[in-house]
Amino acid sequence: MTTETFTIPNISCGHCVAAVKDELGEMPGVQSVDGDPATKAVTVQFEAPATIDQIRSKLTEINYPAT
């Protein structure tokens, strides 16, 4: 299991966090997604077949690119 925290500048409120949670949560291998609109940080726990690159690509695709 890998834990990675992403900073996502486009997050502005709890709805954004919920949207990111929904999208990432659907990816095979993603175990948990936690986010905080105040810090714009999203922490993802994942394992194979999910990869950091795949998660980053998904974030870009849904218009919440990580820095």
Ligand SMILES: [Cu+2]
């Ligand atoms: Cu929002």
